[in-house]
Amino acid sequence: MAYWLVKSEPDAFSWAEQVAHDVEPWTGVRNHQAKKNLMAMKAGDRAFFYHSNVQRAIVGVVEVVREAYPDPTVADGSGPKGAWVCVDVKTVGSMPRPVALSEIKDTPALAEMALVRQSRLSVCPVTQAEWALLCEMGAWAEPG
DNA sequence: GCCAACGTTGGC
DNA sequence: GCCAACGTTGGC
Numbered sequence: 001m002a003y004w005l006v007k008s009e010p011d012a013f014s015w016a017e018q019v020a021h022d023v024e025p026w027t028g029v030r031n032h033q034a035k036k037n038l039m040a041m042k043a044g045d046r047a048f049f050y051h052s053n054v055q056r057a058i059v060g061v062v063e064v065v066r067e068a069y070p071d072p073t074v075a076d077g078s079g080p081k082g083a084w085v086c087v088d089v090k091t092v093g094s095m096p097r098p099v100a101l102s103e104i105k106d107t108p109a110l111a112e113m114a115l116v117r118q119s120r121l122s123v124c125p126v127t128q129a130e131w132a133l134l135c136e137m138g139a140w141a142e143p144g
Numbered sequence: 145g146c147c148a149a150c151g152t153t154g155g156c
Numbered sequence: 157g158c159c160a161a162c163g164t165t166g167g168c
Contacts, residue, residue: 053166120150120165153162
């Protein structure tokens, strides 16, 4: 399975809303690199949920439950159908200890993360090693 | 609130 | 096809 990180501004869509909704379409991606990453997601892949702008921390974990399909929030006539895509993600659990961006930047093993190197990319790949380390830093434990 | 990074647009 | 201008994102 692959690992990812998705970003959201809490003002637009927060982790609290994700938890309340449980399953949520991840829409509004309008960047070709991010789209490529969405297209590569498989059901069962996991992703960190990152709050940008205000909090700047990884706050939770979600699982991909529906692979890429045409983004319904694309306005009619604004482009060919399927020009942009979204996936559905399901809440897995909250980070017991949110991992702040500053901590990630202070960790040499995480300095090469796409999140750090390309700050504007809203859907980033995460390597297995990075995922394991971040789970450790966040005191993540599988629910159930 | 400012600024750097980056994508997009439009003139040539 | 190049590049300057502009808009957006997101960290600080």
